[in-house]
Amino acid sequence: MQLNWIDWAVLAITLLSIVGYGTWKTRGRNSAQDYIKGGNSTKWWTVGLSVMATQASAITFLSTTGQAFSDGMGFVQFYFGLPIAMVVICMVFIPLYHKLKVYTAYEFLESRFDLKTRTLTAILFLIQRGLAAGITIFAPAIILSVVLGWNITYLNIAIGILVIIYTVSGGTKAVTVTQKQQMFVIFAGMLAALFITLNLIPDDVSFTKAIDIAGSNGRMEILDFSFDLENRYTVWSGLIGGTFLALAYFGTDQSQVQRYLSAKSVKEMQMGLIFNGLLKVPMQFFILLVGIMVFVFYQFNPPPLNFIDSSTKAVLTSKYSQEYQTLQEKQNTLFNNKKAITLELTKTDDNNLRQELFQLDSIEKTYRQESKYLIKRAIDTAYANKYDRISNELLVLNNDKNSIAYKEKEAELISWYKESAKDTKTNDRDYMFITFILKYLPKGLIGLLLAVILSAAMSSTASEINALATITSIDLYGRSLKENKDEKHMVNATKIFTLIWGIIAIVIACFANLAENLIQLVNIIGSIFYGNVLGIFLLAFFFKHIKANAVFTAAIITQIIVIIGWWFDWMPYLWLNLFGCALVMLIAITLQPFIRIKNITHV
Template identity: 60%
Template sequence: MEIVSKLHLIDWVVLTVTLLFIVGYGTYVTRKNSNVSDYIKGGNDTKWWTIGLSVMATQASAITFLSTPGQAFHSGMGFVQFYFGLPIAMIIICVVFIPIYHRLKVYTAYEFLEGRFDLKTRSLAAILFLIQRGLAAGITIFAPAIILSAVLGWDLLTLNIIIGFLVIVYTVSGGTKAVNVTQKQQMVIIFMGMLIAFFMIMSQLPENITFVKALEIAGASNKMEVLDFSFDVNNRYTIWTGIFGGTFLMLSYFGTDQSQVQRYLSGKSIKESQLGLIFNGLLKVPMQFFILIIGVMVFVFYQFNPSPLNFNPSANLEIANSKYAKEYQQLQESHEEVETTKKALLLDGFQPHEKQQIQYLNEHDLFLKEKSKEIIDRIDAENTLIKVESNDKDYVFIHFILNNLPRGLIGLLLAVILSAAMSSTASELNALASTTAIDLYKRNVSNRSEIHYVKASKWFTLLWGVIAISVACIANLFENLIELVNIIGSIFYGNVLGIFLLAFFIKYVKGNAVFIAALITQVIIVYIFLQDVLPYLWLNLLGCTLVMAIAVLLQLLIPSKKKVH
């Protein structure tokens, strides 16, 4: 199947006009920044709804709209539990973090740490942020680029540069205000695109398959199991990992990650910032639930329509040109037989007693898919020049878009994916530049004019943009992309959150103890991750607990400087 031909002139027009409008509008309305406050804090005049949408857009990268439907297609609705800790985290941040940040009038979250502890602790927290967010910025560019490259036949390197360049243009020009302004437009495009995608999926199901009937079909295939109360530590997504691990991840991300802190530091007042985060907390879980439902409906759609054994077109191309082509073709034919049998059952009027037969067919189909992945992995092992990815979760939704949506809407959905990539990347570059400029550069190069620091911030934005593009160009697909970003965050976030909680609540712990504890904790967490001892979400809780416990213990052991006599 030639997917490139799916892009018609109208799709190109919709895609190009949408992206140029966002870049042009963001650059024009925020082109004047006379001081650091305007550039980094957006002039402190941002309204709560802008903050809420900007916070949401920062988190909702292209990975969200590419990977989440694929996650639901393969594994069902359980992934939504990952977000159960978010509303809890929003309340804690509104009550504790925001008032402190606003009272101290900080530009970055890490400024606070120097006053509470010392310069080295502030610098360490800033550097940990720069490492993990710098990697994540590359992934948010790379994720849509590699998938669009595979399905459209576009050059991967060119796509990385185009996405990165578009973001750099308006982020360098307008700073935080440009990011906030453009993210409002991007979220409107994203919401509109996802609603259209949902209704288009439903319209293409057989006439007798209503939404309720579609949910029943998905339920028969175990796709509607939202809550998992098991205590299996090896299960990544349960209600417990969501509430405990998720709360600590969200506290770290929204409370200490400059890419998010910068969004609400630009608020007109404490109340505006708090309302913006509450708005995000109330809307985020339903939004993720809806995106997962779209993935489930794509699954139902493919119960009545042919689907490939593997959705990654580049993998299929490599197989077709390999010695395993015949073996793979036999698996494909078996897969088509399963599809035909299932379709007859479902069209004939799905009955509850047929659930066991449907589950058996699903298990057999899953067996065939695993066998096909083994073939792809064999090809990957034999091919040292090209990475052949067997995990196709990230390709499911884009495959549906390109093969089943009408002209014009394909361009709009591609604009959604690229808008999401641009919005999250812009926030990351903006935050990386602010942290570098304020926590590292200005702290060591003082007594310069406001214009000097604005120019320095712009140069740092450009520098981090180039670094992000470079990371994207050398990156490689790893499992499911939405998991990869959260895995990277979980390795660092718990440690940084623990530093902030020590600063807020345990006043007798001083800088030396915290600094040493943070270094020890980071080594331990990296080791535990590499040994695959715990699911990644628990690393947030463990990192936070470890750094606090070690710091308290060290503080008790460090001799006091006070004279006894």
Template identity: 65%
Template sequence: MQTISFIDWIVLSITLLAIVAYGTWQTRGSKNVKDYLKGGSSSKWWTIGLSVMATQASAITFLSTPGQAFNDGMGFVQFYFGLPLAMVIICMVFIPLYYKLNVYTAYEFLENRFDLKTRTLTALLFLIQRGLAAGITIFAPAIILSVVLGWDLLTLNIIIGILVIIYTVSGGTRAVNVTQKHQMVVIFIGMLVAFFIIVNKLPQDITFTKALNIASTSGKMDILDFSFDLNNRYTFWSGIIGGTFLMLSYFGTDQSQVQRYLSGKSVKEMQLGLIFNGLLKVPMQFFILLVGVMVFVFYQFNKSPVNFNPTGTEFVLNSKYAEDYKTLESDHQKLFERKKVLISDYINSDDQETHEALIKAHAEQNNIRQEARLLINKSAENQETKIESNDKDYVFIYFILNNLPRGLIGLLLAVILSAAMSSTSSELNALGSTTTIDLYKRNVSEKSEDAMVKASKWFTFGWGIIAIGVACVANLAENLIQLVNIIGSIFYGNVLGVFLLAFFFKKVKGNAVFLSALITQALIIALYFMDLYHYINLPFLWLNFVGCILVIIISLLLEIKNILKRDKGILIILISILSYFSYLVLDI
């Protein structure tokens, strides 16, 4: 894998420093809490939409998603099908209430509806899960960039963290929104440039239509799956039902997202911003996946490694499995040459026999790559060094470093780091705001506006240091991307259930909700570990649904006396739901 040139370093450095400097300069002098935490409530809808999108689109999106399509095709886009529906619900239910109450955080609403302890509990749950996630969003791109830049992880963690802290602490919410708007511009330009270069690098006789046809032979263009198979994670139904549920949790109750649209100047601007995000997000994910599919087609005509992680390849070649790995590399090269002939014959003749032979060759290639991963894992056994054998995250970065012209490599690296910074800045901003408003201001004597702004800056700075610290020890985890989803799934469902109780169950009181939230959180953590040790089969993505249903049912059961006075029929409904839920947990 080639190293980046001096020109790329210049492009990378100027792009990132310009974004940081611009965000710091544009948002200097925030003197009151409204300016610092809500951006003066002056954001336009397009700024809100891009900021919301940038918060969700971390570096992992632009590293992992093309690799996901390279390996598994376009089906992952179904995961986002529920997002537009979730945006509509949030615009109709969440935003009007938040705006009417003039809240700084989502959790203020819960005190108005329930009590202080429920507000404090949900705020703490958010701080725990988002504080951990902030560190991982720094470390996830750092672990890959350390390979391509040749820097140690500690240095990259500190650089990314400090750059984010500078403008986030300096300008607060407005700084995050301003910088994210420009970061998304850089990201869109970078991905468009990458797409057109990939297509341009295909052989002259391979049109875009033919490229899609080649991808289709290996199932890469299978977008819609209408099956009801629970073992298949990405289907139309899991996207519409599970995706809606997950997006409601994330965009409706997570302060890192809520704070983005609370900065809007009016309800209309907030709603337009979220609708803009809902309409653009699915096409954006589709396009990023399509970039990955085009990378797959590119490597049907150009040599590729049997494993895209250079560290894993180097490690296994210095182990006792070196000869076995070299044999796989030789088989992989022979298969590559045979596939080129088959693809040429298929394009020219569209013969069914050739088509079947090409499908078989794709399967053989996948088997060789899987055997390579197993050898890398074996070579790392009984070693202190942990090697990532799953190379999905390295596919796109490998292509960038080895095939893009000088200057554009720096731009694409800037895209990855911009995504990391935009996501982390939103998280730090939300962590600082929640700590200031929900814990500090609410539980100490009244402070002046200036004191509140200073406190928020110090809390944001403190969370930034904590995030860097988490990033520096994150190498103790085995799978960082999955870890982010696990952390969110453990907490999101419970918090969403509390909000749904606040919105739709007007007779449920604060004591019941607080107690049920504590019970639910303990149960969800227990269920996760029961699944981890194979006592039950409950994939972590289901924890969002389970947590939400649990907190609602337990709250209703705790209020059963008051409820039965009004409607005894609800007892039958509760028993039915609880019975079905028990069956689901034990048999899913």
């Protein structure tokens, strides 16, 4: 799809203004206090917005709206533990960090335990946050590349370079000041999207009627009090697993810790986090509500069977074309039936109609699953045929492996591997919102919402590479130096590490692959590591008799067990946070007496 010049202008002006402002506002910061901790001059509302912007990546808007469209409002339960975590962090973590005057969360662990424990937790952070930084670039890039036809590699590089420019230039302060502008763009864009979507729904359908329609289709079931571990999102997984995830993320993840360490005082830090705790759940509820309204819009306007145009074209040009077209015809008939019942439901309150609508929605979900199956078969067949052709041609040229023809075919085969990994896309929930934006929203607003998506990507990525560089500089590089270096040296080293991590994030983005749902992928990566790290911090805070060797050994054992548990799907990923936290504490407490006896024996 080609963007109108108005959309290009809005997109370019918005993004370049943010980058230019961040670079200009933070120029000339040459002290470690200024560059890494933002000069400890940040106000509480800026801290709160910066914390929110760090978490609110492009994935939030693309995936969360798609999550609401497909499964309803239940995902909001994921955030129920966040306010609880904010209170705990304000009472326990922040006073300690401020008292010790640390640059990173992991400095505390060396004074409490030893260097190897500090280094291990820093490395765990670098692994999981380094992967996440690549995904926050990759998420909007791959979706925009598919929908708009833009080259994904160029998009990855462009987003990465924009972030690197102001993050290298101004450090933590640059990240913080630009995130205020980015959050303004995000709020304005999402409000505009909601009001425009409501305006596109038929005039005689009020907001309350739209909610009723969504509820009749099973999309307004917000609270689930069941203890079913097969259900990812319940009140209990949110309150328990979500609390532990939020404690680990906001209390020990440097990309967040660095945001509030830049505040003027303990009170400003605490107010910033409480502000985030009060606003985050309503914000996520609002984003899900936008997805719900897009769903209601498609009850009156025919939705595609699959929202990825390139995947639809692939199946329609394959031998499965007839089956797919038959499925499309079934869906069209079902849509007409659903629309008739929906219109009737706007005029009368009939439970029988609601039940019938719910049943039709279940059938539509089945059709969508069948479409994904046909698309996968079509794409797999196409690539299998191409692979067979190239392999046969290589076999013919096998006797002359040094020939130009052989090398060209070999390069074609390598290209096939990359294409097949990139193009086998069937799950379209991450594409629903962007497809709706491009097809139905007015000129200018499309550019603004694309700016929202890219601003969110930039804000999260900037925080992440800023934190990755700080950890690398302070916890690994600086701690390994035999002699102390002056502040200018450490600032320059942090700038170099920022550039390196920015490049690494771009490379990860270029080689990443689309998961079932991107917001879940980021949370899964965090859940694998966060519980273990949080447990280490809780041992440091509350179990004074536990020493370094017990914690270090327990952390390694725990991380191996958690990875195995995730691989074999022992439990929904949110519970991995509680599992990892409890396990590392239990193992460390169990090991400590044996290690003490061993030490006494050696003495």
